[in-house]
Amino acid sequence: MRSFPDCSHPFIIVMLLGQAESGKSTLQKQFQLYHAPPTLDRERPSWRPIVYFNAIKAVRTILDELDWDFATHVNREDDAFVDSNWPTQISRIRHKLLPLVTIEDSLASELSGGVTVAGGRSGVYVRAGWQSVLTSTRSWPVADMQAGDTASQGVVATLAARLLAELQYDVAELWQHPAVKTLLRMRRLRLEESAAFFLDEIHRLAEPDYLPTTDDILHVRLQTLGVIEHSFDINVGGNHYTWLLYDVGGARGQRHAWVPYFDDATAIIFLAPISAFDQYLEEDPRTNRIDDSLRLFTSTCSNKLLKNSTMVLMLNKTDILKKKLQAGVMVKKYITSYGERENRYEEVAEYFRAHFAQVYKRKGVQKQDLYIHFTSMLDIRATQKILVNINEAIIKSYLGQSMLVS
Ligand SMILES: Nc1nc2c(ncn2[C@@H]2O[C@H](COP(=O)(O)OP(=O)(O)OP(=O)(O)O)[C@@H](O)[C@H]2O)c(=O)[nH]1
Ligand SMILES: [Mg+2]
Incomplete structure (x- = not known):
């Protein structure tokens, strides 16, 4: 198990989960840009x-x-x-x-x-x-x-x-x-x-x-190995917190390393690249990447160790999804259950959103509602706005949890 840094501030622990290439490390960089831009420089x-x-x-x-x-x-x-x-x-x-x-x-x-x-x-x-x-x-x-x-x-x-x-x-x-x-x-x-x-x-x-x-x-594409901790000191309403962000390796061989960190997680941010409907896992070329994301999301939100964690779902890579659909790539060719629905961004995005929301409703052990965002993680302005929302939600639920404990 990890040991916390020697620090007197309360910890807000956020884990970034999702399959390889879902955009976890890219989101970590966006958090760094938000909380500590000089370190990125x-x-x-x-x-x-x-x-x-x-x-x-x-x-x-x-x-x-x-x-x-x-x-x-x-x-x-x-x-x-x-x-x-x-x-x-x-x-x-x-x-x-x-x-x-x-x-x-x-x-x-x-x-x-x-x-x-x-x-x-x-x-x-x-x-x-x-x-x-x-x-x-x-x-x-x-x-x-x-x-x-x-x-x-x-x-x-x-x-x-x-x-x-x-x-x-x-x-x-x-x-x-x-x-x-x-x-x-x-x-x-x-x-x-x-x-x-x-x-x-x-x-x-x-x-x-x-x-x-x-x-x-x-x-940049740079594969993560194991679990990497990033820590930021933040100030909310005059109170200091240490925000610990865990960026993990998402390939199948890396996922066993996640569980020891679940116990204390204030929040999980799960990334699912919904542009990947026509792609297969590098580590298992028979598995469709959306299927893998859905299965991974199912096992994550049904994990009892995470029952008190706030869950945030980012349906990522919407820019690539839009480009693929504009180029005429047909979703139904890869996801047969998509059937005769229109091959347009709004329909496809909603279809995937509904599937993930359904999983959470059926299998999620968390009491709180799921926060869902459509993201294009390379768009700095749009992502920074979403981070403001996510930060607020996570801090609110952290305060709620600590009131229950005390
Ligand atoms: N176009 C586009 N590219 C993205 C988006 N999000 C991430 N990427 C790119 O996708 C690639 C993979 O992103 P990473 O953040 O390294 O993926 P990861 O989830 O950390 O992957 P692992 O460390 O292997 O688990 C990078 O080249 C990113 O720039 C997005 O929303 N749109
Ligand atoms: Mg990574």
């Missing part, structure tokens, strides 16, 4: 190599996927979309980008401090305290790197910055290539959600004095 340089990693991973994924697509489609007469010149053009760009994509694994390993997860592709994983580790060991700016300085930490990140600066026009050429645009439109090429954002901005990222903006930090 201090961390800005630490995010730089992680932004590079996200961009390099996107480039490598595009090249891998194009390879596979050309191998399986280029000689098929029924594939009118593939131009026979594309493979040669892409192969030329690939050749130039080789030095950049080959550092992906070593950059991942450097950023994760050697942590790897069995069965996973190369990735970056974070545990508590990673920001200070990266900040103290990095050698920035790039120009400061000494020739032959291979022993120092952060050397791969420094190399990544140099290669991105040198190869930025080749990255842009790849990203603008009609093969990439066509396959993205046909959904034969699927990238992580932040990939397009970083590739669109590649020249800004490649500048020698690049410092991640708040938007960049919110777009």
Whole structure:
């Protein structure tokens, strides 16, 4: 079990739960922006190599996927979309980008401090305290790197910055290539959600004095391992509280670590990305991500350890949901029970809301009503407004609970 920091203020304990990539860490950053913006400013340089990693991973994924697509489609007469010149053009760009994509694994390993997860592709994983580790060991700016300085930490990140600066026009050429645009439109090429954002901005990222903006930090994809505590001191009506926020890893192999924290949770904020109706779990490709979210929400709200906790549900990634529906992706193809309802945002959002609300009504052990919000977590203004509401609700219920106890 955890031990509380040595502090005399009352604790408000909030846990962020939900499947992997549901947006928990993004919400944690929004809370940080709300409660303690200077700390986000201090961390800005630490995010730089992680932004590079996200961009390099996107480039490598595009090249891998194009390879596979050309191998399986280029000689098929029924594939009118593939131009026979594309493979040669892409192969030329690939050749130039080789030095950049080959550092992906070593950059991942450097950023994760050697942590790897069995069965996973190369990735970056974070545990508590990673920001200070990266900040103290990095050698920035790039120009400061000494020739032959291979022993120092952060050397791969420094190399990544140099290669991105040198190869930025080749990255842009790849990203603008009609093969990439066509396959993205046909959904034969699927990238992580932040990939397009970083590739669109590649020249800004490649500048020698690049410092991640708040938007960049919110777009970063960085998988959480275990349970990470963030603490903020807050002042409400002249009273001081310590707000403890627990951000957890959401992949299936990570969920066992949540339960020991349930006992004292003032509130649970559960995130369900409702854009994920056409996606499957990375850790189990047979499970639809909305099904997984619903099952996880069922087991969370029926857990007796959480009977006194306030439950907040965030139906997240509504921006992506809107885009998918506008592009004509049909919900009923993936969720058969959706039937002949209209494939419009209002209907789809309401359909998912009703399903989650129903679960809470049937299985929830909590006495309080469920708070539900539709969110698009990258929209700072909208999310900050929602946080004001959530904070108020959580503090109110905390005060209610402490009155019952005393
Ligand atoms: N477009 C869009 N992207 C989002 C939204 N919320 C989160 N993201 C992006 O989704 C990706 C995954 O978000 P994370 O916050 O890392 O997900 P997580 O729930 O912490 O995932 P784990 O740590 O693996 O459990 C990031 O690239 C975020 O920028 C949203 O509402 N809209
Ligand atoms: Mg996370």
